Amino acid sequence: MQAALRSTVAAVGLMLAIPAQAALSPAEQKMIAAVDADHDRSVALLEKLVNQNSGSLNLAGVEAVGAMVRPELEALGFTVVWKPMAQTKRAGHIIATHWGKSGTTKMLLIGHLDTVFEPDSPFQKFVREGDKAQGPGAGDDKGGMVVMLAALRAMQAAGTLKDANIEVVLTGDEEDTGDPIDIARGDLIAAGKRADVALEFEGLAVENGADMGSIARRSSNSWTVTTRGKSGHSSGIFSASAGDGAIYELARIVATFRKELPEPNLTFNVGLIGGGQSADLDAGGVRIAATGKTNIIPSIAIARGDFRTLSQEQTDRVVAKMNTIVAAHAPGTGATILFDQGYPPMAPTSGNRALLAKLNVINTDLKLAKMPELDPLKRGAGDIAFVAADTDGLVGLGPSSQGDHAPGETVDLASIKRQAKRAAILMSRLAGEAGKK
CATH class of the missing domain: 3.40.630.10 (Zn peptidases)
Structure with a gap:
């Protein structure tokens, strides 16, 4: 009897603990x-x-x-x-x-x-x-x-x-x-x-x-990396005087992005890339006109992409990482990165x-x-x-x-x-x- 009473009291208590649903x-x-x-x-x-x-x-x-x-x-x-x-x-x-x-x-x-x-x-x-x-x-x-x-x-x-x-x-x-x-x-x-x-x-x-x-x-941000190298005959590539050239430097940056940037809720993409003896990005940022020859070390390369984050803190952290990666230049090269933070998270x-x-x-x-x-x-x-x-x-x-x-x-x-x-x-x-x- 007492057990049954305790059970009833417990059931009533549970019902009272559950908020009534509004009709x-x-x-x-x-x-x-x-x-x-x-x-x-x-x-x-x-x-x-x-x-x-x-x-x-x-x-x-x-x-x-x-x-x-x-x-x-x-x-x-x-x-x-x-x-x-x-x-x-x-x-x-x-x-x-x-x-x-x-x-x-x-x-x-x-x-x-x-x-x-x-x-x-x-x-x-x-x-x-x-x-x-x-x-x-x-x-x-x-x-x-x-x-x-x-x-x-x-x-x-x-x-x-x-x-x-x-x-x-x-x-x-x-x-x-x-x-x-x-x-x-x-x-x-x-x-x-x-x-x-x-x-x-x-x-x-x-x-x-x-x-x-x-x-x-998530946010929607874009980035543009431009790399520079010393132009010259391809026979001198990787030498102390010629360096690695613009395209290898761009490849290093993109590959390092892929290796070091991944984290939860982040995606990043390379949507456009080109380089050579010349490379010109159009005003809309959707086309690259490039020229070059197989036996010439490329002097310029350009890549554009996006990255998406879930918080502003994550955006700031990713930007800092990308800046650090870009700044670690290969021999005889230089690089810059520009960001366009379009839609915030x-x-x-x-x-x-x-x-x-x-x-x-x-x-x-x-x-x-x-x-x-x-x-x-x-x-x-x-x-x-x-x-x-x-x-x-x-x-x-x-x-x-x-x-x-x-x-x-x-x-x-x-x-x-x-x-x-x-x-x-x-x-x-x-x-x-x-x-x-």
Whole structure:
């Protein structure tokens, strides 16, 4: 009897120790219904956006997509500004603000208007087949913008948008960022400093049929190594007077990178290499015009590549290692390395994990599976990294898609509904919390 009583008490204690799961509120149930009822409208908007080419270098096309999105945001009560980016040789950005109740969480929503498909691409049109649709940017990131708008409309329908503090930044050059970067991303960085939370509406990662949660993105950095040698007849190679030549010096550097740089969460690549009696790198950094002869010691060699890291500390450490390797010149040679740190890293922080935990409570409430953390090596760089040092963030609130950045890019239309429901409830719950800034 006493054993049974102890067992009962223990069971009750365990039940009390487990936090009660919040049921969906009436407003959240309205959001779910609104997303479902609005789905045809979302798909029609996606088709309209996809059929307007907006390759990053098609400035008029990017602006045209911005003009399509603008009235959608204005109808929701946002103040919308088109910010031209002529100084960076790109079209511009949409910046939209909706200020609600003072003192509550300020949310930054991030997406992009452009795609990798320029007007000369053969892949130009939206084609639907059941719950799948192909098209340039159907997933990345026109599908993401459609999820964002569907979630905001659901919030409006349920009455949770009116008090929410939300800033939206839709960049026009995420796929090919303009230069200088401090101007190209100045508005986004400033918005990040104002925000308590950043939500990026790029694609949902799916592994083995399971939706994954993304709390980190790696950096994207490029480097250029130029080596010099003493030109002369090849019969003198490796002598004290002639030295090793520029190409052997470049080969030493690249081989040492491969041997000494590897560490967890780091990848590095050599994407372009050339050398000889002359070597000229084009302005875009994608072609090397080289000349040389088999019997002439090469006087110059050039290599370009990238490296990707998970934290700024790792970036700094890798840069220092590469500088040290380059400085250890072979006889009769010299070398320099230049870095272009393009996209910073978004490290997997405790604040980001807390956001994913909140999303997973919503998944439970929606009777969806919890979303495990995605390995950051499986995600490329993205705009949210520019604000990661200033605010907590969550990645991958856009739809599920396959074949992004290639002809045949295909979006799962059903995932638009799933993601819009998650985002609408998450933003509504965050809007009810006290702000940090």
